Amino acid sequence: MTLSVKQQYDEQGYVIIPQLIALEDWKNLEAACKQAVDRTRKGDWPYRRTVGKQFPPYGQDDPDSWGVQHVMHPELGEPAFAKWYTSEKVLGVVEQLLECEIQDLQMELFNLLINPEAHDFALRWHRDDVPENASTEEEIKALDVWHFGVQWNTAIYRDACLYIVPGSHLVPRTQEQRIHSSGQIPKDPLAMPGAVQVVLEPGETVFYNSNILHCAAYSSQNKRATLHACMGNSQGGSSRARNILQHGLEWMKTPAFKASLPDNVGVGMLDKLIEMYDSSASEDVAYSLKN
Ligand SMILES: O=C(O)CCC(=O)C(=O)O
Numbered sequence: 001m002t003l004s005v006k007q008q009y010d011e012q013g014y015v016i017i018p019q020l021i022a023l024e025d026w027k028n029l030e031a032a033c034k035q036a037v038d039r040t041r042k043g044d045w046p047y048r049r050t051v052g053k054q055f056p057p058y059g060q061d062d063p064d065s066w067g068v069q070h071v072m073h074p075e076l077g078e079p080a081f082a083k084w085y086t087s088e089k090v091l092g093v094v095e096q097l098l099e100c101e102i103q104d105l106q107m108e109l110f111n112l113l114i115n116p117e118a119h120d121f122a123l124r125w126h127r128d129d130v131p132e133n134a135s136t137e138e139e140i141k142a143l144d145v146w147h148f149g150v151q152w153n154t155a156i157y158r159d160a161c162l163y164i165v166p167g168s169h170l171v172p173r174t175q176e177q178r179i180h181s182s183g184q185i186p187k188d189p190l191a192m193p194g195a196v197q198v199v200l201e202p203g204e205t206v207f208y209n210s211n212i213l214h215c216a217a218y219s220s221q222n223k224r225a226t227l228h229a230c231m232g233n234s235q236g237g238s239s240r241a242r243n244i245l246q247h248g249l250e251w252m253k254t255p256a257f258k259a260s261l262p263d264n265v266g267v268g269m270l271d272k273l274i275e276m277y278d279s280s281a282s283e284d285v286a287y288s289l290k291n
């Protein structure tokens with residue numbers, strides 16, 4: 001029996017979907033990625049993921065980058081990103097996975113993951129919003145409330161950087177998995193019990209629960225440009241506030257950003273984000289993980 005997209009996402013914590021980018025959008029998105037990457041590498045875009053820092057705040061310590069942050073920012077001037085983020089193709093899958101209506105969708109992060117140029121880099125095994133020293137009870141509690149958002153990676157070029165442990169979004173780590181995720185960058189990601197490598201061909205997307213146990217390895221030799229985004233169900237209240245707001249989203253509250261959105265669907269989603277932002281307590285604006 002083949003599982004439905006939703007069943008696979010619920011049971012495994014991830015699902016791969018082909019061709020989420022309409023043919024007519026592909027060239028524009030690829031060109032927008034190229035511009036964003038060139039600008040970042042030239043030092044002309046300050047919002048970036050800096051080699052040496054695995055999680056926010058990324059700082060500016062190293063000139064090499066492994067990601068471009070805030071690709072919908074009006075100052076980047078690439079409307080293809082917001083057009084795609086709010087496209088029917090994307091929203092259709094997100095609504096299905098979050099089991100919600102379009103009016104519940106909350107705009108969140110949209111970044112671009114790229115290969116570092118000067119040296120290889122990697123992220124340790126982690127869950128995005130559960131620290132590695134969480135007790136088993138704390139992990140169970142955190143995983144239990146983590147169903148109001150979905151994250152995805154869409155590959156422009158072939159991408160084999162991400163490793164996950166299928167099903168680990170539902171259960172706390174075993175003793176052995178805790179040892180492998182205690183803070184060290186792994187020499188061999190597949191040494192983690194249950195790990196699989198996620199390989200995406202151009203145009204393929206992996207939707208995943210960002211609290212699935214995952215890590216990543218970035219080679220400076222393999223070109224990467226992978227759209228990396230997430231979206232929430234606003235019914236979840238402030239449950240996603242820390243994870244989202246730690247990336248520094250003041251710019252999303254500006255009239256210039258609202259005016260840059262292609263249509264009312266995007267504006268409605270942005271309004272949900274701003275509502276959450278304005279109602280979140282100051283302790284929600286904190287970093288999820290330590291670098
Ligand atoms: O590079 C990736 O695909 C994963 C990135 C990641 O896990 C993170 O930024 O927390």
Ligand SMILES: [Fe+2]
Pocket residue numbers: 126127128214
């Ligand atoms: Fe992560």
